[in-house]
Every structure is written in structure tokens, then in C-alpha cells.
Amino acid sequence: MTASRDGLLEELVREMPWYISASMRFQMAVADQLDMPLADVHAIGALVEFEPIGAARLAELMGMTSGAVTRLVDRLERGGYVRRSPDPADRRRVVLRAVPERVAEIGRYYASMGESWQRQLADCSDEQLRFLVEFLRRGRDDTQRETARLRSDGRAHGTRRRREP
Incomplete structure (x- = not known):
């Protein structure tokens, strides 16, 4: 490497946390x-994905307990953002689906960001576009792996304090 x-690689690695931080602040504003x-x-993003x-x-x-996610889904269902329905593969189980019309309403907050991109x-x-798509996909996969690692090696998910065995 020259x-x-x-x-440039060092600069990219330095900039990435600030990009992620700015994205999180944008999500908070939404x-x-x-x-x-x-x-x-x-x-809602996870449901769509x-x-x-x-x-x-x-x-x-989400790194949440089953009770916390039940309350979250109840809120989203009351707001019309999610529907519960029987799992076609196992009718004893319930699956969640985002309501497209409500997701589209949220999408308006992302429209100007999409136009900017x-x-x-x-x-x-x-x-270059193929590279960026692949970079983002690999980054998402890496982030999901690191999230899983943190939750298994660090604090137990959905808890404030890791319980000792």
C-alpha cells in the first residue's frame, strides 16, 4: 500500500464512527x-428487513427481553404499524409484518436523505455503485456479527447487568 x-484508509476508518453517530442522531430526530x-x-426497520x-x-x-418486545409490538400494533398473523408454516406460531401504508408514512422523513444520496x-x-452496495452489505453483516458477539460475550441482551452463572 502506498x-x-x-x-485514506485511516481517514475512512476515522470517519466511519462519525457517520454512524450522525445516522443515529438522524434516527432519533425521526x-x-x-x-x-x-x-x-x-x-419497524427490522420488520421491514x-x-x-x-x-x-x-x-x-433488538436485544430485548420477550416481555419488552411484547410491549413494543403491542404499541406498534395499536399505532397501526404492525400486524400479527398466523405463521403459514406453523399455525400455532404468530408472525409479525409491517403495514406498508404506515411504513410509507415514515418514509417521508427519509425522502430528502434519499434525494441527497x-x-x-x-x-x-x-x-463504483456496485462497490458501494457490496460495502454496505458487508458492513451490515459485520455489524450484525459484532452485535451478536457483544451480546454473547458482554452483557446479556435485554438486561442492564450481566448475571453471573
């Missing part, structure tokens, strides 16, 4: 506009 490439807890906004999904899987993704990416080549 010195300039090393410098939650404020929707007058809902940040966890609820993130749960992984649906149909059971409550246990949602609790795992479109402008930034307009001059990128197909190769």
Missing part, C-alpha cells in the same frame, strides 16, 4: 417527529 492509500421511542422506529418475523427473533435482533451518487460509475 502512503496516500494508507492515509423518532421524535413520529412521537415514538427510538426502539420502535428500529423495530426480515419479515415475516416471529416475536422471539425480533427480541433477539441520489445527487451524491449521480456521477458514480456502475462499478
